[in-house]
Amino acid sequence: MKIKEAAEKLNISARTIRFYEEKGLIKPDKQENNQYREFSEQNIWRLQTIIALREAGMAIGDIKQALEKIEHADKQELQYYLELQRSVLFSKWLEIKGIIETTDGMIESLKREQKLPLDNIYELAEGSKRLREQRNCWQDKWGFDRLAINHDERVHNDGLREYKDYEEALQLTVKWLNPALGEQGLDIGTGTGNLAGKLMERGAEMAGVDQSKEMLKRCLFKYPNMETKLGNFLALPYLESRFDFVVSSFAFHHLTDEQKVLAIHEMRRVLKPRGRICITDLMLSEKELETAESEGGLELPPSLMNLLQLLDELDYLTKHQQINGLLHIVYAVPIR
DNA sequence: CTTCTTACA
DNA sequence: TGTAAGCA
Structure with a gap:
């Protein structure tokens, strides 16, 4: 035709x-x-x-x-494309949801005060604008897809640098979290699922989020009954009150300070009311912060105090432990 | 009257 | 993607 x-x-x-x-x-x-x-x-x-x-x-x-x-009837690959699309749609949905809430807030304050609270509106509008920008410019900026192939090998051999004391840190994370049988957990930036795997051994049911489809492919190969989804800290592909705990290892330090705030809010969104958070990552305690600053290193890991303060402001009770110079574990439970 | 290509909004 | 021009 x-x-x-x-x-x-x-x-x-x-x-x-x-x-x-x-x-x-x-x-x-x-x-x-x-x-x-x-x-x-x-x-x-x-x-x-x-x-x-x-x-x-x-x-x-x-x-x-x-x-x-x-x-090519490549079911696997096609699924990843659809999931990628899903993650995009989900981000947009979150964005729109935020804008609706902003609008609701404006309507409410208008009702109460009989006039346009200009500064409030400006603030809210800026907030949603920032959200949009930050969620858009994310992408796979570390090219983890290419690194995925020998990720585990590198982690294993790195030993002395970024992944120093890797195993010990993960084990302690699991110990602190102490998952009950059948508890629902989410691992953000799960990579090839090393931390999630340990938690599943302890009886938790894990979901993993990562921005690299190649990483998730490896992860699914290692842990077939784990649920994996494409996504990132700023737009978790899950609905509200879904998990008993959220963990993340060796990923949080990639975020900027602003993104960290958003990320914690996202975690709280998907967590059940009493849900706990455990972040195991490279951070600088105050002592190291001083020496690092004087050396003028190019990429400074984030500050531990910053994170603790942030969690404190959001009504979390925290405890933390230093594994080595840079590596810390931060565990947080809601006060109420 | 249809389609095609190319350029432009 | 829509619209318009100039052709076959």
């Missing part, structure tokens, strides 16, 4: 179809004499798939790759 018929059948414009061809999403045959496009049933089916993915908000480039996976 010709382009107009196809366009009407699919409820899109002919221009759009040509546009998809231009982007390499489809390749209809063309008649020799006049270069008219001829759309086969195959083409139509493909177009329908494109439209469906488009309606889910997937970008043209991503649709192209997803289609290749469909062609």
Whole structure:
């Protein structure tokens, strides 16, 4: 069938179809004499798939790759593309939810005060704007996909530097958390699932979030009954009150100070009312902070005090332990 | 009247 | 993606 018929059948414009061809999403045959496009049933089916993915908000480039996976019947890869899309949608949903809450807040204060609380509005608007910006500019900025292949090996051999005392730290984390049988836990930045694995040994049911699909692939291979999802600290792909505890190891230090605040709020959002938090990561206690500052190191790990203060402000009771120079464990339970 | 390409908003 | 121009 010709382009107009196809366009009407699919409820899109002919221009759009040509546009998809231009982007390499489809390749209809063309008649020799006049270069008219001829759309086969195959083409139509493909177009329908494109439209469906488009309606889910997937970008043209991503649709192209997803289609290749469909062609090769590569179920695994396709699933990751859909999950990636899901994580994008979820971020947007969180964003919109925040804006609704902001709006509600404005309506409420308007009711009470009979006038526009300008500074309040400005503050709220800035807040949601920041959220948007920070969630958008995240991405996979450490290229963990490429590192995923030999991640465990590197952690194991690193021994003396970033992953010094890795095993001990994870074991102590598990000990502090002391999960009850069947408790629901979330590991953020789970990587290949090393910490989550230990918690599952203790009877917890774990979900893992990471921004690298390759990491999650490895993770799922090691722990088939773990639930893995693409996502990050700032937009956890879960609904409210879902977990008994949230853990994170060797990931939190990647966040900026502003992002840390958002991240803790996200954790609290997905946690049940009495849910606990345990963060095991590179941090600087006050002593090290001074010496590090004088040395003028380029990338300073975050400050331990900062985190403790943040948790304190959010009504958490904290305890912490230093494993070595940089490595700390911070455990937090809500006061109420 | 339809489609095609190209350029532009 | 929509619109418009100039062709076949």
